Amino acid sequence: MVITDDREIDRAPLQREAETELDEDDRLKPAFVRDVIDLAEAGEVEAARERVGRLHPADIADLFELVSDEDRPLLAHVLGDMLSPDVLAEMNEHVRERLIDLLAPEQVAEIASELDTDDAVAIIEDMEEDEQQAVLQAMEPEDRAAIEDALSYPEETAGRLMQREYVAVPEHVTVGDVIDRLREDIDLATDFWEIFIVDPMHRPVGTCQLSWILRAPRSVAISDAMKREQTLIPVDMDQEEVALRFQKYALISAAVVDKAGRLVGMITVDDVVHIIQEEAGEDILRLSGAGDGDINEPIAMTIRTRLSWLVVNLGTAMLAASVVGFFEGAIAKFALLAVLMPIVSGMGGNAGTQTLAVTVRAIATNQLTASNTLRMIFREFRIATVNGLSLGVLIGTGTSLIFGNPLLGAVIASAMLINNLVAGLAGILVPVTLDRFDVDPAVSSAVFVTTLTDIMGFFSFLGLAVLSGLTAMG
Amino acid sequence: MVITDDREIDRAPLQREAETELDEDDRLKPAFVRDVIDLAEAGEVEAARERVGRLHPADIADLFELVSDEDRPLLAHVLGDMLSPDVLAEMNEHVRERLIDLLAPEQVAEIASELDTDDAVAIIEDMEEDEQQAVLQAMEPEDRAAIEDALSYPEETAGRLMQREYVAVPEHVTVGDVIDRLREDIDLATDFWEIFIVDPMHRPVGTCQLSWILRAPRSVAISDAMKREQTLIPVDMDQEEVALRFQKYALISAAVVDKAGRLVGMITVDDVVHIIQEEAGEDILRLSGAGDGDINEPIAMTIRTRLSWLVVNLGTAMLAASVVGFFEGAIAKFALLAVLMPIVSGMGGNAGTQTLAVTVRAIATNQLTASNTLRMIFREFRIATVNGLSLGVLIGTGTSLIFGNPLLGAVIASAMLINNLVAGLAGILVPVTLDRFDVDPAVSSAVFVTTLTDIMGFFSFLGLAVLSGLTAMG
Numbered sequence: 001m002v003i004t005d006d007r008e009i010d011r012a013p014l015q016r017e018a019e020t021e022l023d024e025d026d027r028l029k030p031a032f033v034r035d036v037i038d039l040a041e042a043g044e045v046e047a048a049r050e051r052v053g054r055l056h057p058a059d060i061a062d063l064f065e066l067v068s069d070e071d072r073p074l075l076a077h078v079l080g081d082m083l084s085p086d087v088l089a090e091m092n093e094h095v096r097e098r099l100i101d102l103l104a105p106e107q108v109a110e111i112a113s114e115l116d117t118d119d120a121v122a123i124i125e126d127m128e129e130d131e132q133q134a135v136l137q138a139m140e141p142e143d144r145a146a147i148e149d150a151l152s153y154p155e156e157t158a159g160r161l162m163q164r165e166y167v168a169v170p171e172h173v174t175v176g177d178v179i180d181r182l183r184e185d186i187d188l189a190t191d192f193w194e195i196f197i198v199d200p201m202h203r204p205v206g207t208c209q210l211s212w213i214l215r216a217p218r219s220v221a222i223s224d225a226m227k228r229e230q231t232l233i234p235v236d237m238d239q240e241e242v243a244l245r246f247q248k249y250a251l252i253s254a255a256v257v258d259k260a261g262r263l264v265g266m267i268t269v270d271d272v273v274h275i276i277q278e279e280a281g282e283d284i285l286r287l288s289g290a291g292d293g294d295i296n297e298p299i300a301m302t303i304r305t306r307l308s309w310l311v312v313n314l315g316t317a318m319l320a321a322s323v324v325g326f327f328e329g330a331i332a333k334f335a336l337l338a339v340l341m342p343i344v345s346g347m348g349g350n351a352g353t354q355t356l357a358v359t360v361r362a363i364a365t366n367q368l369t370a371s372n373t374l375r376m377i378f379r380e381f382r383i384a385t386v387n388g389l390s391l392g393v394l395i396g397t398g399t400s401l402i403f404g405n406p407l408l409g410a411v412i413a414s415a416m417l418i419n420n421l422v423a424g425l426a427g428i429l430v431p432v433t434l435d436r437f438d439v440d441p442a443v444s445s446a447v448f449v450t451t452l453t454d455i456m457g458f459f460s461f462l463g464l465a466v467l468s469g470l471t472a473m474g
Numbered sequence: 475m476v477i478t479d480d481r482e483i484d485r486a487p488l489q490r491e492a493e494t495e496l497d498e499d500d501r502l503k504p505a506f507v508r509d510v511i512d513l514a515e516a517g518e519v520e521a522a523r524e525r526v527g528r529l530h531p532a533d534i535a536d537l538f539e540l541v542s543d544e545d546r547p548l549l550a551h552v553l554g555d556m557l558s559p560d561v562l563a564e565m566n567e568h569v570r571e572r573l574i575d576l577l578a579p580e581q582v583a584e585i586a587s588e589l590d591t592d593d594a595v596a597i598i599e600d601m602e603e604d605e606q607q608a609v610l611q612a613m614e615p616e617d618r619a620a621i622e623d624a625l626s627y628p629e630e631t632a633g634r635l636m637q638r639e640y641v642a643v644p645e646h647v648t649v650g651d652v653i654d655r656l657r658e659d660i661d662l663a664t665d666f667w668e669i670f671i672v673d674p675m676h677r678p679v680g681t682c683q684l685s686w687i688l689r690a691p692r693s694v695a696i697s698d699a700m701k702r703e704q705t706l707i708p709v710d711m712d713q714e715e716v717a718l719r720f721q722k723y724a725l726i727s728a729a730v731v732d733k734a735g736r737l738v739g740m741i742t743v744d745d746v747v748h749i750i751q752e753e754a755g756e757d758i759l760r761l762s763g764a765g766d767g768d769i770n771e772p773i774a775m776t777i778r779t780r781l782s783w784l785v786v787n788l789g790t791a792m793l794a795a796s797v798v799g800f801f802e803g804a805i806a807k808f809a810l811l812a813v814l815m816p817i818v819s820g821m822g823g824n825a826g827t828q829t830l831a832v833t834v835r836a837i838a839t840n841q842l843t844a845s846n847t848l849r850m851i852f853r854e855f856r857i858a859t860v861n862g863l864s865l866g867v868l869i870g871t872g873t874s875l876i877f878g879n880p881l882l883g884a885v886i887a888s889a890m891l892i893n894n895l896v897a898g899l900a901g902i903l904v905p906v907t908l909d910r911f912d913v914d915p916a917v918s919s920a921v922f923v924t925t926l927t928d929i930m931g932f933f934s935f936l937g938l939a940v941l942s943g944l945t946a947m948g
Contacts, residue, residue, distance in 0.1 A: 026719055058722045060483050066845040092841075095912060182689050191856065192685055193667050193726065211666055211683035245500055248532045250744035252667065252726065269743050270724035273750060277721060280754030281835050288831035289824065295836050295850055299857065306828050307861050311775040313824045314865060317817040318872075324813045331809040338805045338812030341796045343791040345816065346928070350787045354780050357762035361755050362769045367566075370504040370541040376769055378486065383773065387781050391788060398792075454820070 021055065028059060033066050040071075040078045048078050057148050060443035061090035064099070065296060073102055085111045089119040094296040097126055105131065112147065116163040118271055121150040125160065136177050159235045160257040161275075163263030167195040171205060175225055176218030178208075193252045196263055197226050203261045204232060209252075232257050235264055242267060243275040244366060283360050286442035289313070312447060320345070320454035327462040330471040336403065337465055340412055345457025347391060348419035352449040355380050355427025360442050377428050384424025388417035413467055415461035422456040423449070495529065502533060507540050514545075515553045521550050522552050535564035538573070539770060547576060559585045563593040567631045568770040571600055579605065583612035586621065590637040592745055595624040599634065632716050633709045635738030635749075641669040645679060649699055650692030652682075667726045670737055671700050683726075709738055716741060717749040718840060757834050760916035763787070780840040786921060793819060794819070794928035801936040804945040810877065814886055819931030822893035826923040829854050829901025834916050837909050845862055850866060851902050858898025862891035887940055889935035896930040897923070 021032045032051070039048035051062060060082065064072055071146070074082050076099055088096055088111060100108055100123065108127075112120035112135065136144050146155055146164050153159025169178055178195065195213070197206040206226035216225040231249050233242055233256045246254065246269055248442060256265040285293035289309030324331075324341070331338050359376075362368035368376060397412025400406045430448045433440030465471055495506045506525070513522035526534060534556065538546055550557050562570055562585060574582055574597065582601075586594040586609065598606055598621060610618050610830055620638050626673055627633025652669065669687070671680040680700035690699045705723050707716055707730045720728065720743055730739040759767035763783030765776070798805075800817070805812050831852075836842035842850060870887025874880045904922045905915030937947055 025715060026842060027840050027843045028845065033845040042547065047783065056723060056866055059722075062840075068846075087737075090618070179688055182685070183691070188631060191683065191726075209665065210688060211656070214653055214684060214688060217657070241499060247747050248500060248747060248748075249530060250532075252665075269726065269747070273721050273724070273743070273747060276747060276750050277754050277839070280751050281757070281839070283755070284758035284831050285835060287758065288827040290828040290831045291834040293835055295841055295846075295853070299853060303857055303860050306825070306857065309828070310821060310824055310861060310865055311868070314821060314868065315815070317820045320820075321813050321817050324816065325810075328809045328813060331812045332806060335802045335806040335809070335812070336799075338815075339802060340796050340815060341812075342798065342819065342928070342932075343788070343795050346791045347784065347788060350784055351780075353762040354764040357758050357764045358767040358769060361759060361767055366499060366501050366536075367539065367769055369501045369540060371502065371507040372542075372769075375542060378548070379496070379769070379773060383777055383780065386777050387784060390781055391784060394785070394788065405851060446569055449882070454816070458816075 008175075009124045015078075018376075021051075022059070028062055028066060033063060036063065037071050037075070040074050045078050049080075051083060052079060052082060057084060057086035058090045060087045061092075065092050065095050069098070072099060076102065079398060085114040085119070088123060089115055092294070092296045093122070093126060094298065096123065096295060100127070105134035106138045108135045113139055113143045115231060116165055117146050118161055118163045120147055120266075121160055125151060125155065141315055153235060155237045157235070158233045158237045158239065158256050158267060161242065162233075162235070162237055162267045164265050165192075166263075166266035167192055168198045168202070168204075168234065168263055168339055169195060169222060171199065171221075171223045173222050175213055175216045175220045175222055178213060178222055191268070192266070195270070196255050196266070197222055197261055201260075202263050204230065204255045204257065204263050206230065207255065230255065232261075233267060234257075236270055236339075236398055239275050240279050243272050243279060246272045247276060248366075258260065263367070279364070281444040283364055286440065287356065287446050289446070313450075316447060316451040317454070319451065320458060323455050323458045324462065327458075327466065330462060330466050334471045335463070336408070337462060337471070340399065340408075341461050342460055343395065344412065344415045345421055345454045345463045348423045348453030348457045349450050350423075351384065351387060351420050352423035352427045353446070355384075355424050356431060356445055356449050358430045359428045360445065363431060363441055368432070373432055376440075377432075380424045380428045381421070384420045385417075388424075390421030391420065392416040407468055407470055411464045412461060412468060415457070415464055418460040419453060419457045423453045426452045489542050495525075496533070502536055502540060507537060511549070512547065513546055514548050514559055516808050519552050523554075523556060523869055525587045526553060526556060531558060531560035532564045535566075539566050539569050543572070546573060550576065559588040559593070562597060564590055566768070566770045567600060568768060568772065570597065574601070579608035580612045582609045587617045587894070588612055590639055591620045591624055591739075592635055592637045592741075594621055599625060599629065627709060630713045631709070632707045632711045632713065632730050632741060633739075635713055635716065635745055636709070636741050637745075638781065639666075639740050640673045640729075640737075640740035641666055642676070642678075642737055643669060643696060645671055645673060645695075645697045647696050649687055649690045649694045649696055652687060652696055653692065666740070667742070670729050670740070671696055672737055674735050675735075678704065678729045678731065678737050680704065681729065706735075707741060709733075713749050713790070714911065715754050717746050717753060719745045719941075721750060724839075740899070753838070757838055757916040760914065761834060761920050763920070784818060785896045787924075790921060790925040791928070793925065794932060797932045798936065799939065801932075804936060804940050807893065808939070808945045810882070811936060811945070814873065814882075815932055815935050817869065818889045818893055818935045819887065819928045821890060822897045822927030822931045823924050824896035825858065825861060825894050826901045826927045827920070829858075829898050830919055833905045834919065835901045837905060837915055842906070847906055851906075854898045854902045855895070858894045859891075862894030862898075865894065866890040879944075881942055881944055882939075885938045885944060886935060889931070889938055892934040893927060893931045900926045907926075 021029060023029050036048050036051055054062065064075060067075055072095070076335055112123055124135060127135065136147060140260045150160055167182070169181065194207050194209045196204050197208060199205050206223065206228045207230040208222060208226040212225050231245060231251060231254050233245065233254050235256050235258050251269060253266055253268045255263050258264045285291065289306065292304030359368065392413035395416055396409040399412050400409030431445040434441045434444055475620040495503060497503050505851050510522055510525055513525070526537065538549060541549055546569070568685070586597055598609060601609065610621060624634055626740045641656070643655065670678050671682060673679050680697065680702045681704040682696060682700040686699050704730050705719060705725060707719065707728050709730050709732050725743060727740055727742045729737050730741055733737050759765065763780065765779030833842065866887035869890055873886050874883030900923045905919045908915040908918055
């Protein structure tokens with residue numbers, strides 16, 4: 001009963017009333033967002049609180065993200081305790097960081113104490129060193145120890161992600177013992193879906209889903225109801241690997257173990273879902289040089305990230321231009337070459353990007369391994385050949401007819417085929433090679449591939465034009 | 475006990491032995507894959523089966539994906555019943571489809587009968603109409619009805635994704651009644667994490683996590699232990715929305731309801747995790763015109779998808795080239811323009827792609843809504859201004875110095891700024907507009923944006939060169 005009451009206060013009636021504030025895609029309606037801010041600005045605190053009070057914590061977090069930087073402190077002031085630990089845990093990190101800056105260390109400490117370790121760590125890990133210390137000092141020794149322990153693991157590892165709240169029982173107890181213990185332990189506030197069975201050294205020997213406990217007779221030994229095979233997560237495992245493992249084995253929760261194999265924490269699937277989303281979405285942002293691509297990050301940070309990528313690309317664009325410079329004389333004689341050359345380089349870039357996107361995703365999802373790389377390179381080669389020939393015939397025929405110059409048509413057709421082959425091979429070889437050297441292929445591949453397709457596009461087209469004697473005739 | 479025994483047969487010892495066959499990223503080691511194929515080809519069936527027998531079903535599925543098309547029928551023959559329903563459910567759809575083609579309808583029917591509805595539907599939905607009918611005819615009437623019901627919902631909706639196996643109890647029972655029922659019902663084969671409480675019309679009125687049932691006294695009414703607020707999934711909801719909802723509200727499972735609000739099924743998070751991964755990864759593939767980007771799809775399908783995208787881009791590239799053609803005379807007089815123009819168009823393309831990637835992700839994750847679109851357009855405008863000015867100064871100064879032509883420097887600097895502004899604005903306006911008209915912004919945005927940056931890059935640079943009198947002097 002206690003459990004239920006807690007939850008009813010904690011979570012607003014989601015389905016029945018709040019739904020009217022959400023559009024068909026579960027996003028807060030613009031009119032609602034505007035109304036709340038209008039009420040807040042008009043000083044109608046109670047009315048604003050009443051409207052927001054119906055929302056789920058995740059939607060209150062969204063509300064903060066959707067209003068402007070300037071309105072957030074006012075909204076926080078008006079909502080007061082509705083800006084609960086749960087709401088902060090759901091909030092975008094940049095938005096949260098700026099809100100947390102407004103709070104005293106004691107307030108942050110109180111918020112962190114109410115959260116599971118993993119959520120508390122997420123809030124505290126991004127703070128400045130001295131503020132972090134102030135918050136930790138203001139916490140109860142036990143909570144502080146848990147957070148300090150988590151912070152001792154590198155960022156983005158299982159140690160940061162796990163919660164220290166889990167249920168572990170020794171092998172010799174019965175199902176009845178377990179049920180009795182669960183009923184007695186009132187501190188078990190957090191959600192859990194399976195329990196872990198440990199040996200005297202606290203090493204996991206098995207796991208038991210709650211449904212199996214519910215369905216087994218009380219007298220059965222837990223060691224007979226449990227499953228011995230389980231996926232253990234090393235505490236220093238990278239979060240991306242953790243996410244892939246959860247996905248591959250369809251896990252709901254998993255035990256985290258230290259180097260000695262002792263159970264130190266638990267990771268649940270709801271924490272991993274965010275990571276899967278982030279990691280899968282990251283590739284597109286990295287490939288395009290948009291950094292984290294977070295629309296809530298401070299604009300100066302966004303500009304710095306994007307500009308550095310653009311400057312690198314400016315360098316490679318100048319390199320490609322210097323190839324064109326080599327043929328300046330030929331272009332002066334036959335300016336039509338300058339008109340057509342961007343088609344060859346651009347199409348190579350498009351084809352290269354296709355292969356690159358497919359390869360980067362296949363690497364990220366563990367589908368491309370040493371076992372099938374050679375086969376996939378050959379596959380891309382075949383695709384590039386067919387597409388290069390098709391595009392070459394198209395553009396070659398078109399060029400011959402439009403400009404009445406079959407030789408020009410043959411030159412652009414050949415250049416198109418060559419550049420498609422370069423694009424296809426570079427599109428798979430570059431990321432595979434980078435991955436082999438443990439460089440994230442999503443970050444650096446695009447520069448190499450588009451530089452190659454630009455240079456080879458210009459070089460093959462202009463080079464063939466000169467070799468074929470086109471410019472002599474022009 | 476029955477439950478446990480089932481599982482021990484079903485799942486191979488994952489942690490202890492199989493781990494030696496996996497590398498540090500949980501991928502099957504190439505040497506292992508080769509060994510299995512070598513054994514199979516040498517006719518050493520028992521040895522091959524013994525090695526594969528230690529793997530988790532998900533890893534056996536991976537094994538099939540990693541070997542070549544030609545080796546898969548042999549492997550299937552050697553493994554026999556190890557190619558279990560669970561293995562097929564985990565397998566890439568294209569690989570599975572070709573394996574299923576080798577089986578008789580009765581065999582497929584038997585496999586489908588052993589799976590949860592959602593997994594069975596995934597296997598059957600991709601078959602040809604007549605084969606599908608043959609399989610359905612071969613199934614037990616009850617299983618067939620469940621599958622036919624699922625197939626009656628559109629693809630990629632909750633109705634296809636849900637399983638019909640769930641636990642629902644009436645409101646008036648006690649926690650003790652629920653536990654007794656769960657113990658008695660031996661048919662409950664599937665994993666479940668919460669139960670649903672329904673009214674006499676079978677409409678969900680609440681949900682109860684198993685941990686709450688375990689911890690509540692037996693005499694408590696289930697309606698006092700349950701949480702009334704729950705997220706209901708309409709049966710026709712798109713799977714992408716289902717995934718976002720699971721993620722937003724950190725759900726483990728959710729009830730699916732029909733139009734009348736009656737409980738018709740359950741979706742669990744492990745089914746949703748795949749969708750989150752797919753949908754997040756899809757954007758990068760669509761933006762680059764690589765279709766589904768599945769490395770296992772038949773190569774003819776891949777070529778068709780990629781080539782049609784390339785042909786569209788060939789059209790836009792010719793459009794951009796025609797802008798250059800307009801300035802052919804200027805280029806003939808001053809060929810250096812042809813050398814420098816790809817820098818302006820290329821950099822615009824890079825900046826546009828950055829904004830595009832960020833916008834497409836923000837739309838897909840529901841972070842960009844009508845509430846903050848205007849603010850985000852202004853944000854992109856500021857970023858484009860700063861980056862355009864920076865790049866303009868860089869390239870302008872460089873050009874002036876290298877070619878000793880300050881006017882040329884000023885022209886390229888201005889063109890660079892203009893094209894960056896075009897790129898930034900197009901990068902956000904195009905996807906936002908497409909989304910407003912319910913067109914997937916990931917599919918079509920890139921063509922518009924790069925066409926715009928190409929055309930505006932050429933036009934602004936060459937146009938300014940002519941206007942400034944550069945070509946008259948050259």
